[in-house]
Amino acid sequence: MPNVPPEPQARIAYRDAVREALREALEADPRVFLMGEDVGRYGGSYAVSKGLLEEFGPERIRDTPLSESAFVGAGIGAALGGMRPIVEIMTVNFSLLALDQIVNNAATLSHMSGGQLNVPLVIRLATGAGRQLAAQHSHSLEGWYAHIPGLRIAVPATLEDARFMLGAALACPDPVLLFEHLYLYNLEGTLLPGVRQVDLDHAAIRRPGRDVTLITYGWSLYKCLDAAETLARESIEAEVIDLRTLRPLDEATFIESVRRTRRAVVIDEGWRSGSLSAEIISRIIEQAFYDLDAPPARVCTAEVPVPYAKHLEDAALPSAERIVTVVRAVLAGGGSD
Amino acid sequence: MSTAPAVPLEREHALALMRQMLRIRVFEDRCYQLYGQMKIRGFLHLYNGEEAVAVGALTPLRDSDAIVATYREHGHAIVRGIPMTRVMAELYGKQSGCSRGRGGSMHLFDAERRFFGGNAIVAGGLPIAVGLALAAKLQARADVTVCFFGDGAVAEGEFHESLNLASLWTLPVLFICENNLYAMGTALQRAQAETDVTAKAGAYRIEARAVDGMDVLAVESAVRDAVAKMRRDGAPALLEMRTYRFRAHSMFDPQLYRDKAEIEAWQKKGPIVTLSTRLRASGLMSEDDYQRLERDALTEVDAAVQFAESAPWEAVSDLERYVYAERTA
Numbered sequence: 313m314p315n316v317p318p319e320p321q322a323r324i325a326y327r328d329a330v331r332e333a334l335r336e337a338l339e340a341d342p343r344v345f346l347m348g349e350d351v352g353r354y355g356g357s358y359a360v361s362k363g364l365l366e367e368f369g370p371e372r373i374r375d376t377p378l379s380e381s382a383f384v385g386a387g388i389g390a391a392l393g394g395m396r397p398i399v400e401i402m403t404v405n406f407s408l409l410a411l412d413q414i415v416n417n418a419a420t421l422s423h424m425s426g427g428q429l430n431v432p433l434v435i436r437l438a439t440g441a442g443r444q445l446a447a448q449h450s451h452s453l454e455g456w457y458a459h460i461p462g463l464r465i466a467v468p469a470t471l472e473d474a475r476f477m478l479g480a481a482l483a484c485p486d487p488v489l490l491f492e493h494l495y496l497y498n499l500e501g502t503l504l505p506g507v508r509q510v511d512l513d514h515a516a517i518r519r520p521g522r523d524v525t526l527i528t529y530g531w532s533l534y535k536c537l538d539a540a541e542t543l544a545r546e547s548i549e550a551e552v553i554d555l556r557t558l559r560p561l562d563e564a565t566f567i568e569s570v571r572r573t574r575r576a577v578v579i580d581e582g583w584r585s586g587s588l589s590a591e592i593i594s595r596i597i598e599q600a601f602y603d604l605d606a607p608p609a610r611v612c613t614a615e616v617p618v619p620y621a622k623h624l625e626d627a628a629l630p631s632a633e634r635i636v637t638v639v640r641a642v643l644a645g646g647g648s649d
Numbered sequence: 650m651s652t653a654p655a656v657p658l659e660r661e662h663a664l665a666l667m668r669q670m671l672r673i674r675v676f677e678d679r680c681y682q683l684y685g686q687m688k689i690r691g692f693l694h695l696y697n698g699e700e701a702v703a704v705g706a707l708t709p710l711r712d713s714d715a716i717v718a719t720y721r722e723h724g725h726a727i728v729r730g731i732p733m734t735r736v737m738a739e740l741y742g743k744q745s746g747c748s749r750g751r752g753g754s755m756h757l758f759d760a761e762r763r764f765f766g767g768n769a770i771v772a773g774g775l776p777i778a779v780g781l782a783l784a785a786k787l788q789a790r791a792d793v794t795v796c797f798f799g800d801g802a803v804a805e806g807e808f809h810e811s812l813n814l815a816s817l818w819t820l821p822v823l824f825i826c827e828n829n830l831y832a833m834g835t836a837l838q839r840a841q842a843e844t845d846v847t848a849k850a851g852a853y854r855i856e857a858r859a860v861d862g863m864d865v866l867a868v869e870s871a872v873r874d875a876v877a878k879m880r881r882d883g884a885p886a887l888l889e890m891r892t893y894r895f896r897a898h899s900m901f902d903p904q905l906y907r908d909k910a911e912i913e914a915w916q917k918k919g920p921i922v923t924l925s926t927r928l929r930a931s932g933l934m935s936e937d938d939y940q941r942l943e944r945d946a947l948t949e950v951d952a953a954v955q956f957a958e959s960a961p962w963e964a965v966s967d968l969e970r971y972v973y974a975e976r977t978a
Contacts, residue, residue, distance in 0.1 A: 345787065371787065377817065382776045382810030389780020389794075392765060393715070395787060397780075412807070416770050417777060425758035425766070426749025427971035461972050485974035 321502035326474045327360050329503070330436075330492065333478035334361060334398070338368050341396055344482065347374035347383055348400030348436075357402050358438060358497050384410035384435065388418050388487075391433040396482055404439040404453045404491065418487040419462030434481045435489045440531055440581055441629055442495040447617030450625075452530070452581040454491040455588030458558035464488040465558040466512050469533040471501050473556065476510040484512060493531040493581075512557050515565040521551035524639055525569040527592055528579040529555040532630050536579055539635035548643060558588060566592065567599050574605040575642050579630050584612040606642045611635050650859045650891060653866035660933045663924075666708065666865050667934065668942050670700040670921050673724040675946040676733060677896075679954065680723070680740065680754075684900050688957075689740045691753050692769075694721040698863075698895035701920035702827050703728050705868025706795060706890075709876055713763065715785070715794040717778040719827075720755035720769040721894075725797060731759045737953035743960035750963045751971070771832070772798060772805035775824070779811050782820035782885075791880045793821040795872075801832025803849060804840050812853040815885040823875055824850070824887040827862065829894045834906035850887040862890030863920050895919070 324332075337344045346361060352375040355362035365373040376383040380401060387399040401407045407414065414435070421429045441450035458465045464486050468477045474492070481488035518533060519540050526536040533554050540550040551573055553566050570576045576596050580589040593608045614628040677695045684693050696703070703724040707716070718725045726736050731747050739746025740754050748758050748767075756767040765781065768774035778796035785792045802808050803826065815822045826846050830837055837844050850857035860871045868890060875886045893915040897904050916922075928934035 374818075377810070377813060379810035379814060381807050382779060382814045385773075385776020385807070385811070386780035386783055386814060389717075389765075389777035389782070390784040390787070391780070392777065393781045393784025393788075395784045412770055412773055413776055416773055417768070421766070422974055423971045424748060424752045424756045425760065425971075426746070426751050427975060428748075428758050428760035429765070430974035464973075 321505060323500055323502055324471060325497070326471060326499040327358060327497040329471050329474035330360050330478065331362070331364070333475055334364060335367070337398070337478060337482055338364070338372060341482070343394065343396040344398065345372040345374060345395065346398045346400065347376050347387065349376055349378055349402050351375060351400050356400070358494060360497070361400070380406055380409035381413055385413040385417065387433045387435070388413060388421070388431055391431045392421070392429060396432055398434045398436060398478070398482070401435060401437045403449050403494070404437045405448050405451055407435075407437055407453070414457070414463070415460055419460050422486070423462060430485045431487045432482070432485050433487045434478065435487070437489060437491055438494045439491040440493040440495060441613070441618045441625060442531065444620055444622055444625055446620040450618035452613065454489070454558055455580065455582040457489055458588055462487070463559060464512060465491070467491045467529045467556060467558060469493070469496065469530050469554050469556070471499065471503055472507045473510055475503060476507065477512065480510055480512045488512065491530065495531045513560070513562065515556055515562040516554045517551060517565070517569065518554045519550070519552040521549035521573065523549045523573055524575040524577060524642060525551045525553060525566065525573045526577050526579060526635065526639070527553045527555065527566050529558065530581060532579045532581050535630055535632045535635060538632035539639065542632065542636050543639055548639065550639060561592070561595070563595050563599070567596065570596055570600050571603045574603055576604070576608040577611065577635065577638055577642055578608065579611045579635055581613050581630060583615050584610060585615060587612065606645055609638050609642050611638050650861055651867055651871050652861050653864050654870045658866065658931070658933060663928050663933045664938060664942065666704055666869070667921070667924055667928065667939070668945070669704040669708070669728050670865060670924070671942050671946045672727055672733070672949065673700045673703065674921060675943070675950050676723060676727060676953070679950045681896070683740070683954070689754065690742070691755070692720070692899050693754050694899050695896045696721055696724040696894070698915065698919055699827060699829060699892045700724055701865035701868050702825070702862050702890045702892055705865040706797075706825055706872045708869055709873040710795065711792065713790070713792045715763045715765060715778070715781040715792065717765050717774040717781070717794065717796045718767060719774065719797055719799060720767065721799070722757055722767050722797070723754070726757040726759070726764060726767075729759070729762050729764050731757065731762060731764060733949055733953040734956035737957040738960045741957040741960065743957055744963040745956070745960035749971070772802035772807040774798065775802065775807050775811035778822050779815050779820055782815065782822045783818065786820055786883060793823055793876055793879050795823045795825060797825050797827055799832065800826060800828040800830065800837050800846065801835070801840070802826070803846055804832070812850060812855055812885070812887070816853045816855050819884050821879045821883045822885045823872070823879060824855070824885065826887065826889045827892055828889050829892050831898070831906065833898045834902070836906065846889040847887065855885050855887050857887040857889065859889040859891055862892030863918050863923055865920055865924055
C-alpha cells in the first residue's frame with residue numbers, strides 16, 4: 313500500500329463550523345430553511361450565516377422583523393406543516409420574548425395532541441457571558457430551558473459538535489434548542505478526522521482522570537480543561553465530562569465517572585439557585601452517595617445580573633482558578649465555592 | 650358590516666348549515682349538563698350563540714387547508730369532521746378522545762383533518778398559523794390556513810407580530826376574529842383604544858371586513874370570497890365576525906360584567922333563530938325538517954355520550970408517552 317500522508321486538516325473557527333453545518337443541511341434537504349433577525353443581509357449578528365443568503369436566496373435565508381414570538385411560532389407552524397425550520401434567536405435573553413411559543417406550544421403539542429403532532433424545529437441561540445455585554449445579553453438560561461419536558465437541550469462546546477450537532481438536531485422529530493456560547497464563536501482548531509456525525513444523547517469524557525470528576529458544558533468546558541492542566545501539575549488527575557445535552561441528561565456517564573473518582577464538582581455558568589448544577593448534584597446524591605469520599609461541590613455564576621465592567625464580570629463567572637481552588641478543597645475533604 | 654348575499658339559496662345547502670349549527674348547539678347544551686354532573690371537568694368554554702361563525706367559516710374549506718382554533722373550539726372541531734364521539738370522549742378525558750385524554754376541552758386535535766388545536770393561550774395560535782401558511786407557500790401548495798381568535802387576542806403582541814409577518818411575507822392566512830365583545834369579562838371598549846378590529850388590520854396592509862357573525866350565510870359568503878381570492882393571490886385577510894356568546898365565559902363565571910337585557914337582545918338575533926326564520930319564510934325548511942334535524946343532533950349527541958361513558962381510560966403506565974415523538978420525523 314502506498315504511503316499516503318494524511319491530508320492536513322485546515323484550521324476552522326467555531327462559527328465557520330456552524331456555518332458549514334447550516335450549508336450542509338440546506339444543501340441536503342429542501343425542507344430546511346433558516347430564519348431570524350439579521351441572518352441574511354447582515355450575515356448574522358455573530359457572522360455565523362454570512363454568505364448563505366447569496367448562496368441559498370431569500371426564501372431559505374429569511375430575515376425576520378424583531379418579532380421573536382411570531383417567528384419562533386412561525387417556525388413551529390412550519391414544522392407542523394412539513395418543513396424543517398432552523399430559527400436563530402440572537403441571544404438567549406431575547407428568547408424570553410418567545411417563551412410562550414417555546415414552552416406553551418413547541419414543548420406541549422406532541423403530548424397534548426396524544427402523539428398526533430410533532431414539532432421538528434431547531435432553535436439556535438447565542439448564550440453566555442464574557443464579552444462585557446451586561447445583563448440583557450449575557451445570561452445562561454439553558455439550564456432553565458432544560459426544566460421543560462418536551463424540549464431537547466443541546467450545547468455544542470467543541471468544534472466537532474459545532475459542526476455536526478445541527479445535523480443530529482434536524483434529524484430529531486422533537487424541538488431542539490442548540491445553545492452556542494458567544495465566547496466560543498472565535499474558537500479555532502482542526503476538526504478531528506473521521507468524525508462525520510454526533511448524537512444528541514451522550515455526554516463525553518473530554519479528559520480522563522482518577523481523582524475527581526468535573527461535570528460541565530459549553531464555554532466552561534475549556535475552563536475545566538485548563539484547571540485540569542494546573543491540577544495535573546499537583547498530581548491531581550481530574551476527569552472532565554462535557555454534558556453536551558442538558559435534556560435529556562446522560563446521567564449514566566457522570567454517575568459512572570463519579571463512582572470511579574469518588575468526587576464531583578459541577579461547573580455551570582448558570583446561577584446556583586434552582587439550577588442545573590443542583591439537579592446534577594441531586595442525582596449524584598441519589599445514586600452515588602455511598603461512593604463519595606467528599607461532598608459534591610459547585611462553581612457557578614455569582615447570583616447577580618451579569619455586570620458590564622470587566623473585573624466585575626470576570627469575578628461573577630466561573631474561572632479556571634476558582635475551579636482549581638474548589639477541587640483542592642474537595643480533595644481536602646470538603647468545601648464548595 | 651357585510652351581510653348575507655342576495656344569491657338564491659338551495660334547500661340542501663341551507664339544511665346542511667342548519668344541521669351543523671344544531672349539532673353544535675345540542676352538543677354544547679349537553680356539555681353544560683355533563684359539567685354539572687361532574688363528567689366533564691377543568692375549564693369548559695361553550696360556543697352557544699357563536700355557531701354561525703364556525704359553520705359558515707369551515708364549510709367552504711378544503712380538506713388540505715389548515716385550521717388553528719382557540720380554547721372555545723368544540724364547534725370548530727365538530728364541523729371540521731372530528732367525530733363527535735371522539736370529541737366527547739376527550740371532554741371525558743378518555744383514551745378514545747381526539748387527544749387521548751391529554752388535552753381536554755381546550756385542546757382538541759386531529760392531525761389527519763389538519764386541525765391544529767385548541768390553543769388556550771390567547772393569541773398563541775396566531776404565529777403557528779403564520780408558520781403553517783409559510784410551509785404551504787414554500788411547498789407551493791394552494792392551501793390556506795384559517796386562524797380563529799377572540800377579540801381579547803387583539804390586545805396581545807402576538808396578534809400584531811403575526812399580522813405583520815403574514816402581510817410582509819404574503820402568506821395565505823385567513824385571520825378570523827370572533828368578536829363576542831368580551832375578553833372574559835373585559836369589554837372591548839375597556840381594553841382597546843381602537844375598538845375597530847379591521848382598522849388594526851389596515852395598519853398591516855391586510856384587507857379586512859366586518860361581518861354579521863350571527864348570520865351564517867353572511868359568514869359563509871365572506872369566507873368563501875376571502876379564501877377564493879387568497880388561493881389566487883396568496884395574501885392574508887382578516888374577517889371580524891361580530892358575534893355574541895350566550896353562556897358565561899366558562900363554568901366559573903357569574904357574569905357580573907354584563908346585563909341580562911343585553912344577553913336577551915342578542916339571543917333574539919341568534920344564529921339559529923335567524924336562519925330558521927328566514928328558511929321558513931322562504932319555504933326552504935318546514936317545521937318537520939327542523940324537528941328532524943334537531944332529533945338527529947340529539948341522537949348523535951346521545952351516542953357520543955354513550956361512547957364516552959364506555960370508552961377506556963388511558964393506562965397510567967402510559968402517562969409519560971408522547972412527551973417526545975415516538976416516530977421518526
